[in-house]
Structure formats: C-alpha cells, structure tokens
Amino acid sequence: MPNISRDEVAHLAKLARLGVTDEELDTFAPQLDVILESVAKVSEVVGTDQDVPPTSHAVELTNVFREDEVRQGLTQEQALSGAPAAEDGRFRVPRILGEEQ
Amino acid sequence: MSVIKQTAAELAARIHAGEVSSVDVTQAHLDRITKVDDQLNAFLHVDAEGALAAAAKVDADVAAGKPLASPLAGVPLALKDVMTTEGVPTTCGSKTLEGWLPPYDATVTRKLREAGVPILGKTNMDEFAMGSSTENSAYGPTRNPWDTSRIPGGSGGGSSAAIASFEAPLAIGTDTGGSIRQPGAVTGTVGVKPTYGGVSRYGLVAFSSSLDQAGPCARTVLDAALLHEVIAGHDPMDSTSINAPVPSVVEAAKQGANGDLTGVKVGVVTEFSGEGYQQGVLDSFQAAVEQLRNLGAEVVEISCPSFRYALPAYYLIAPSECSSNLARFDAMRYGLRVGDDGDHSAEEVMSMSREAGFGAEVKRRIMIGTYALSSGYYDAYYGSAQQVRTLITRDFAAAYEQVDVLVSPTTPTTAFKIGERVDDPMAMYLADLCTIPANLAGNAAMSVPSGLAADDGLPVGLQIMAPALADDRMYRVAAAYETARDAAAGGALINQIPEL
Numbered sequence: 001m002p003n004i005s006r007d008e009v010a011h012l013a014k015l016a017r018l019g020v021t022d023e024e025l026d027t028f029a030p031q032l033d034v035i036l037e038s039v040a041k042v043s044e045v046v047g048t049d050q051d052v053p054p055t056s057h058a059v060e061l062t063n064v065f066r067e068d069e070v071r072q073g074l075t076q077e078q079a080l081s082g083a084p085a086a087e088d089g090r091f092r093v094p095r096i097l098g099e100e101q
Numbered sequence: 102m103s104v105i106k107q108t109a110a111e112l113a114a115r116i117h118a119g120e121v122s123s124v125d126v127t128q129a130h131l132d133r134i135t136k137v138d139d140q141l142n143a144f145l146h147v148d149a150e151g152a153l154a155a156a157a158k159v160d161a162d163v164a165a166g167k168p169l170a171s172p173l174a175g176v177p178l179a180l181k182d183v184m185t186t187e188g189v190p191t192t193c194g195s196k197t198l199e200g201w202l203p204p205y206d207a208t209v210t211r212k213l214r215e216a217g218v219p220i221l222g223k224t225n226m227d228e229f230a231m232g233s234s235t236e237n238s239a240y241g242p243t244r245n246p247w248d249t250s251r252i253p254g255g256s257g258g259g260s261s262a263a264i265a266s267f268e269a270p271l272a273i274g275t276d277t278g279g280s281i282r283q284p285g286a287v288t289g290t291v292g293v294k295p296t297y298g299g300v301s302r303y304g305l306v307a308f309s310s311s312l313d314q315a316g317p318c319a320r321t322v323l324d325a326a327l328l329h330e331v332i333a334g335h336d337p338m339d340s341t342s343i344n345a346p347v348p349s350v351v352e353a354a355k356q357g358a359n360g361d362l363t364g365v366k367v368g369v370v371t372e373f374s375g376e377g378y379q380q381g382v383l384d385s386f387q388a389a390v391e392q393l394r395n396l397g398a399e400v401v402e403i404s405c406p407s408f409r410y411a412l413p414a415y416y417l418i419a420p421s422e423c424s425s426n427l428a429r430f431d432a433m434r435y436g437l438r439v440g441d442d443g444d445h446s447a448e449e450v451m452s453m454s455r456e457a458g459f460g461a462e463v464k465r466r467i468m469i470g471t472y473a474l475s476s477g478y479y480d481a482y483y484g485s486a487q488q489v490r491t492l493i494t495r496d497f498a499a500a501y502e503q504v505d506v507l508v509s510p511t512t513p514t515t516a517f518k519i520g521e522r523v524d525d526p527m528a529m530y531l532a533d534l535c536t537i538p539a540n541l542a543g544n545a546a547m548s549v550p551s552g553l554a555a556d557d558g559l560p561v562g563l564q565i566m567a568p569a570l571a572d573d574r575m576y577r578v579a580a581a582y583e584t585a586r587d588a589a590a591g592g593a594l595i596n597q598i599p600e601l
Contacts, residue, residue, distance in 0.1 A: 004472075012468040015475070016424060017431070017448065019456030020464070028465060031526055035469060036482075038527055039413040043481050046488040054487030055494060057311045057341070058297050058543020058569070064340045078204035082435030093433050094447040 004033045104129040105267040109176045109324040112270060116175040119163055123156035123175030127219045130177050134221065134268045137601045142243050143253075143262040145182050146190045147222035152177055155219040162217070171331055172351075174217030178328070179269035181260050182223035183230055184315070185304040186210050193306050194226040194238035194256075197436045197458030207304020208336045209273060209315050216331045221269055224259030228460045229427065230280055230308045232256050233532035236523050237462045244519070245288060247559060247598055251516040254284025254532075260318045261288040266601060271328050272318040277309050278415050279511075279536025281316050282548040286511035286562025289550045289594045291325045291579070293317050294536075296569045297543035298343035301336035309422035310341075312415075312540045320595050322549060322580040326354040329572070345570060353573035357580030362396040365578060368403035368504035373535045379514040381554025385561040386510045389551040389582065392589070393508070396581050403500045403507060407492035408538050414489035415537045416530055417473050417482050424470025427463065430455065465526060494542045501568045506578050509535045511548040511562030535564055545572040549579045550594040551586065560594060 006029045013020040020028065046052050076089050085092040104112070104126055115121045131149050138144050159175035162168075169175075180186065183193050185203035187210075192198045206214070213220060227237035235243040235258025245253040246266035253262040257274035261284030264272050274281035276294035285292025293316045300315045307313060317328035333347040369390060374383060394400050432438040432454035433447070440453035459467070473482035500507055513534055522529040539546035548562035563582065567575040587593050 009468065012471045012475075013464075014452075016467045016471045017428075017451045017455055018459070018464055018467060019452040021456075024461075024464070027461075028468065031465060032468060032472070034527055035416065035465070035530075036472065039416045039469075039473075039482070039486075041413045042410055042417060042485040042489050045407065045410045045492065046485050052488040052491050054484060055490040056487055058490075058494070058541070059341055059343065061341065064337075066337065074204050079434075081204050082201050084432060084436070084438030085441065091434055094441050094443075094445060094450045096447045 004029060004036060105133050107270070108321050109173060109270040109319060109327060110321070112176045113173055116159065117163060117169060123159040123219065124153060126175065127152050127156040127177045127221070130221055130269055137266055138268060140244065140249055140601055141246060141262050141266055142241050143224055143259040143266065143268060144179070144222045145192060145194070145225050145240055145259070148189055148220060151189065152219040152221045155214065155217065159217045169217065171216035171218070173327055173331055175219070176271060177219040177221050177269060178213060179222060179224045179260055179263040179272040180210065180220050181257050181272070181274050182226055183275050183306050184210050184273060185306065186220070186223065190223065192240070193230070194228040194240060195458060195460070195463070196239040197430050199437065201435060205304065208301035208338055209332050210304060212332050218331065224257070224263055224272060226259055227256035228463050229306065230256040230275055230277055231423065231462050231466055233279070233283060233529050234522065235259060236519060237460055239460055242519055245516050246601060247288065248516065250518055251559070252287070252519055254287040254516065256280040257284045257318065261285055261290055261292065264288070264290045264318050264320055265595065265598060270320065271324060273315060273332070274318045275305055275313055275315045276540065277312045277419060278540050279533040281318060282511050282536050282546060282562065282564060283532055285318060285548040287516035287560060289560030289598065291319050291322055291547065291549050293325050293329060293547040294539060294545065295329060295333060295572055296343070296545045298341050299347070299572065300333050301339040301342050303336055303338035307426040309419040310426060311422060312419060320593070322576060322583050323351070323354045323358070326350040326576050343570070348570060348573040350573050350576045353576040354580040357577035358584050360396060360581050360584050362393060362398040362578060362581050365398045365506070366504040367393050367398045367400045367578070368500055368507045369400060370408065370507050370509045371402050371404045372406070372408045373509035377513050377531065378510065379554065379556065381556035382510050382512070382514060382561050385551045385554055386563065389563045389586070390508065392582060392585050393578070396585055401504060403504060405496035405500055405538070407489060407496045410489045411493055411538045411541055412530060412534055414486040415533070415541060416469070417486035418490065420466040420470035421473050421483050422470070424467045424474065427467055430458065462526070490541045493538050497538070497542045497544060497568070506575055507566040509564045511535060511564040515554050515557055515559035515561060539566050544569050545575055547575050547579055549583055552590065552594060553597065
C-alpha cells in the first residue's frame with residue numbers, strides 16, 4: 001500500500017513540527033516505506049471481520065472523580081525552573097504571529 | 102562473598118540485623134560503578150551524595166531499633182532515567198532534556214525514597230524508551246557486561262547492565278513493548294513487566310501511555326518480587342492505575358522456590374518458534390519446558406494466531422501515541438530551545454528545537470505515528486491496529502481458560518553486536534517479537550534466565566506470562582524454575598559472567 005515519497009516525508013515532518021535536513025529525507029523515506037509496508041499487515045487480519053471492536057486501552061477507562069479541594073501544586077518558581085526563558089514570572093516565548101498577522 | 106555479589110534479600114537481612122551498614126553496602130556499589138562503568142556506560146548520572154544520605158538514615162533507624170521503612174530498606178538501586186527525580190537530572194536519554202532538573206518525584210521514585218531505598222543514580226536508555234539496544238541514547242550506547250561488543254538490550258539496557266555487572270543489586274525499568282524483559286533476557290537477569298496499571302505511571306515520562314509500565318529488574322526472582330511490592334499499588338495521580346490489592350508476589354516467589362508445580366498448567370505458545378529464531382535460544386527454551394514438566398507442571402501447546410500480528414499492531418499504536426505524547430517537547434516550558442534569536446517565530450523555534458533535540462528513531466516514530474493518525478490512513482492503520490489489539494486480548498483470554506501461564510522464549514536471538522541493526526529499523530523491531538502481546542493486552546509477563554545458548558554462549562531468557570492481576574502466578578512458576586535450573590547447573594547463571 002504505502003510507497004511513501006520524499007515529499008510526503010517532508011510533509012509529515014512539517015505536520016509534526018520536526019525540522020529535517022535533505023540528507024535525513026533521503027534516509028527516512030526508504031526506511032518509513034519499509035516500516036509502513038510491514039505494519040500494513042494489520043489490515044489483512046481484520047479486513048474481512050467488521051465485528052471486531054477496536055481496543056484503545058487494555059484497562060477499561062472510566063472517569064475518576066475526587067473532591068474539588070485546594071491542594072499544594074508546583075510553586076511559580078518550580079514551574080519556571082526548567083524554562084528555556086522566563087520573564088516577570090512567566091514563560092517567555094518567541095513571537096507567535098507572522099508578519100502579515 | 103563480596104557485598105556486591107549478594108542478592109537484595111541477603112543484603113536486606115544483613116543490614117537489618119546490623120551485620121553490615123547500608124552506607125557500606127551503598128559505598129561498595131558506588132565504588133563498583135567508579136571501577137567498571139567506563140566500560141559499560143550504564144549510568145547517565147550518579148548521585149553518590151543522595152544515595153549515601155538515604156543509606157545513613159536507614160543505618161540510624163537500625164541502630165535506634167526503629168521499625169524499618171520496608172523489607173528493602175537500605176538496599177541500593179539504579180533508576181531508569183525515564184523516571185522523574187526532584188532536583189536530580191532526568192534526560193530520558195535525549196538531548197532535549199539535557200540538564201533538566203524535574204520539579205517533582207515520580208510516584209515510583211517517591212515510594213522508593215519512602216521505602217528507604219538509596220538511589221545510586223539514573224541509568225542509560227534508548228531515547229524516550231524507543232529502541233531495543235540502548236544504541237538510541239543521545240549519550241552513547243550501553244554495553245553488555247557478558248560481552249562488551251554486544252548490546253545489553255533496550256530500552257532499559259542501562260538498568261540491565263547495572264544489575265548484571267554488580268553495579269546495583271536492583272533496578273527499575275519500564276516496559277512498553279519489552280524494554281524490561283528483553284534486556285533481562287540478554288543479560289542473564291530477571292525482568293518483570295507487571296500488569297498494566299499495577300505500578301503508577303505518574304512521573305514516568307510518557308512514550309506510549311496505554312502500554313508503558315514500570316517494573317523491577319533484579320538478579321533473582323525473589324529480589325524482583327520484593328521490589329515489585331515496594332513500587333506497586335493504586336495511585337490517585339495516575340487515572341489508569343488499578344484500584345485493587347497488589348498481588349502477593351513475594352509469597353508466591355517463596356512458595357515457588359519449594360520447587361513443586363504439581364497442578365500448574367503451562368501453555369507453550371506455538372507461534373513463537375521457527376523461522377527467525379536462533380537454534381541456541383530454541384534449545385534453551387525446550388530444556389526450560391522440560392524442567393517445568395519435571396517440576397510437576399502439565400505442559401500443553403497453545404496456539405494464539407493473532408500474535409503474528411502483534412508486532413505490526415504495536416509499531417502503529419506505539420508510534421501513534423508517541424507522536425501525540427512527544428508534542429509536549431515544544432521548547433516553550435522546559436527542555437532544549439534552539440533558534441530563539443528574535444528572527445524566528447515560535448513555530449520555527451519548535452521545529453528547529455525538535456530537529457536538534459531528537460534522534461533518528463524518535464523522529465521516525467513521530468512521523469510514522471503522524472502518518473497513521475492522519476485522515477485517509479487512520480482506519481487502515483491505527484483503526485486496524487486497535488482491532489488487532491482486541492484479537493490478541495481474545496487469544497490470551499481463550500488461552501488462560503486452558504492454562505495458568507503461557508511460556509515462550511523472551512527474545513528470538515541472544516544479544517546482537519553493537520551497530521549490527523542500527524540502520525535497519527525493522528530488524529531492530531524484531532527483538533520485541535515475543536514480548537509485545539502482553540503489553541497490548543495489559544497482562545503480566547516476565548523474563549527469567551534459562552541458561553546460555555549452546556551456539557554462542559550468551560544468556561537466554563524464558564518468558565512467563567500471566568493474566569492481568571495474576572502476577573503472583575508467574576512469580577511462583579519463575580521461582581520454581583529458577584531453583585531447579587540453578588540446582589541442575591550448579592549455581593546461578595550470573596555467576597558465570599566474565600570478570601570486567
């Protein structure tokens with residue numbers, strides 16, 4: 001099924017906010033192709049049997065409720081302790097809007 | 102016998118009796134790390150000060166005759182670098198988290214501290230636990246102490262190498278597709294993946310949340326059981342943590358050591374043999390099955406046809422969850438940031454930082470996951486993989502109606518050479534062939550040494566699997582097998598490891 005091209009790999013990388021070099025594209029394209037070709041086997045086994053429900057999780061997930069009580073969380077200082085950049089007690093981030101916006 | 106060669110159970114007994122101090126035991130292991138770790142690279146960070154302080158506290162309790170915090174109080178341990186440790190570096194083997202000091206302890210870390218277990222340091226691993234050889238660490242590969250030209254398994258190769266080389270009597274690993282059991286198998290040590298939800302994931306840096314499970318690494322089944330009971334249990338901080346009593350695995354290990362498996366039904370998974378399996382592994386497995394029979398177990402063959410699709414399903418589900426989980430590494434709140442020079446937008450900084458911070462395997466998996474989850478491909482890939490997961494769960498359920506535990510080789514081959522599979526992702530993935538089904542079903546599974554392969558003299562592991570919340574069952578079988586194997590072989594397998 002797959003046959004994934006270099007351009008598609010570049011597109012995937014863009015979707016995943018992952019910079020990739022031209023060299024990496026040359027390596028990744030054939031590797032991803034082999035992997036996807038191999039994992040595509042999963043559609044064979046269930047292709048004919050539509051009655052198999054999907055399992056997203058081995059344990060049945062239910063909402064877990066607790067009392068809404070105020071508890072000690074991280075302090076502002078702790079929360080910012082790993083930040084690449086902080087200013088005035090906040091995370092400092094690069095600009096998020098483009099020129100035209 | 103020197104302190105470092107002793108089991109955790111022996112060390113605990115001696116420390117608690119006041120025959121030896123925890124500080125001396127801890128120092129002996131720190132000295133061992135200093136002496137041999139440049140040959141292995143099992144540790145990414147050693148916390149001598151923290152470990153000795155924890156040890157001194159236990160010694161003070163012993164001297165004062167105070168009740169001890171746990172049966173393992175004073176016995177040091179190596180912690181996989183995927184568990185957060187407050188104020189102690191946690192890198193997950195990634196450049197992205199180089200120098201990160203977490204502001205909180207994982208629940209497993211907290212439980213170890215409360216149990217009086219000195220934490221020697223953080224062990225090397227494949228980046229974000231993605232890999233089967235520890236070669237994907239940004240900090241260099243870990244080497245197998247049986248043969249330093251070979252891999253120690255992965256992703257928890259640092260933990261398995263530390264145990265096998267007597268740098269630590271105990272370690273913590275995490276197992277998403279085999280990352281505790283496969284390293285255990287190839288280093289001749291015991292590795293346990295508890296039932297999913299049995300050990301809290303709070304503070305375990307997430308790779309594939311529906312599969313990740315922390316568990317014990319040790320040199321004996323009893324030691325693994327003792328550590329299992331220290332770290333397991335319900336945790337309100339993890340919504341997938343199971344609110345049920347911890348299975349009595351220590352009692353089961355002690356019972357098993359009596360060596361009688363009369364009335365126990367063992368199923369041999371027929372799918373896990375044949376092409377791709379090393380002859381030495383298959384021979385060792387056959388001998389192990391024979392040993393189980395001699396102990397009184399009834400052995401039957403069981404077919405689990407869907408297991409053939411476990412590997413492809415896993416390599417869709419795990420990357421899908423990984424592509425979502427690793428979105429948190431966006432260079433904004435913590436971790437590496439590259440290109441923040443005023444010319445680049447936040448989005449560009451994200452791309453540049455992730456490019457610089459992630460290694461090739463992590464990038465591959467993020468892209469595979471992104472592909473599998475994208476519209477147009479979702480049903481054929483992720484959807485089908487989830488259906489396979491249902492079929493595998495059904496195969497297990499049907500099998501456990503007939504038998505108490507299932508067995509197979511833990512890995513198709515013994516430890517391969519460093520560098521042998523790095524450029525061939527699919528060949529690397531095959532190392533997880535036998536371990537993945539238990540993760541997909543959320544069941545318990547473990548690896549216990551079954552001897553050395555006749556064809557290459559390297560360790561082989563016997564995998565024992567049990568239903569969810571029946572972890573005690575596999576411990577009993579493993580302990581019985583271990584006792585019989587060691588008696589027949591004239592001692593524990595680990596005693597045959599070459600001197601470093």
